[in-house]
Amino acid sequence: MAIKKGDKIKVDYTGTLEDGTVFDSTTHGDHSHPLEFEVGAGQLIKGFDAAVVGMKVGEEKDITLKPSEAYGEPKPELVREIPRDQFPKEPEPKAGMNLVMQAPNGMKMPIKIAGVTDTTVKVDLNPPLAGKTLKFKIKIIEIN
Secondary structure: OOOOOOOEEEEEEEEEEOOOOEEEEOOOHHHOOOEEEEOOOOOOOHHHHHHOOOOOOOOEEEEEEOHHHOOOOOOHHHEEEEEHHHOOOOOOOOOOOEEEEEOOOOOEEEEEEEEEOOOEEEEEOOOOOOOOOEEEEEEEEEEO
16 A cells, blocks of 8 residues: 555654765654654655655665755744843853754744843754755554
């Protein structure tokens, strides 16, 4: 049975950058279990979601996604300067640090510190994988 939009499936995958660095995997590390999602429901990046359509249980596929099929290009308007006194004293903010901030609505979001002055902290709210070409090795485990 081939996968179609609306199917609930389980997949194993390994995601790598162009240089081979693994950025996520369902078979190693923190996410050591298959990913379950509804195909076409917008739960995943569009290139990954589209790639599984037509695959069958046990089938494997290697895909390469351009930024437009994944997290898009970085948006300059998502780089902002925030008064330094709005950051905790510990750990001291440093360029290159990754933090999690809580938005006023309670949602948590990863941020990267792009620069620090005596009075401001420049933060980058772009997704960490924005602007990157992503490669995935996908294996279909189950179709419900």
